[in-house]
Amino acid sequence: DRFYCWLKELLVRILKQIQNEATQGGSNRAVAVLRGQTVTGRVVFTQERESDPCRIQGEIKGLTPGLHGFHVHQYGDLTKDCISTGPHFNPFNKTHGGPTASFEDKNRHNGDLGSIKADADGVARFNITDSMVTIHGKNSVIGRAVVVHADIDDLGKGTGDRRKESLKTGNAGARLACGVIGIAAPQ
Secondary structure (H helix, E strand, O other), X not given: OHHHHHHHHHHHHHHHHHHHHHHXXXXXXXXXXXXXXXXXEEEEEEOOOOOOOEEEEEEEEOOOOEEEEEEEEOOOOOEEEEHHHOOEOOOOOOOOOOOOOHHHHHOOXXXXXXXXXXXXXXXEEEEEEEOOOOOOOOOOOOOOEEEEXXXXXXXXXXXXXXXXXXXXXXXXXXXXXXXXXXXXOOO
16 A cells, blocks of 8 residues: 555656656746836746745846836736736735745735845846746746836735735836746756
């Protein structure tokens, strides 16, 4: 009995790995090139296995100095600029939150990445590690879009008249630039 359970578990793991490699071409990197009217950038996602956290690194230029909401959106559709990327990627139907504390890390959209900070020259450089974003498996962000917003992300903590929108978008404002997340070429 133990042997068969062990064998079954091993086969499931092997099949998942094969599925990931077939879907991704064996790649552990994805990239998005962001474009807007005045904002441009590049974001790289790196993750060895689906069970590992994903590292999200990038540089975005042309921003106003300060904090800007940064999210993965549902669709990689840029036919209507960044508007057609839809809502934040949210496969588990959660409310908007922030990747700052262990509880909030689980009680948020998978695409909620908080805010990135642009320096005095309007350049945001970032290196984020996130346990809810993946480039492998059924909840992969590949084919979806990364969007940078005009305003700070309130992490779902807005109050009063801003509460309802806070729970959906973090009141992050207009979409300044976006790009589709694609499988990166081998290095």
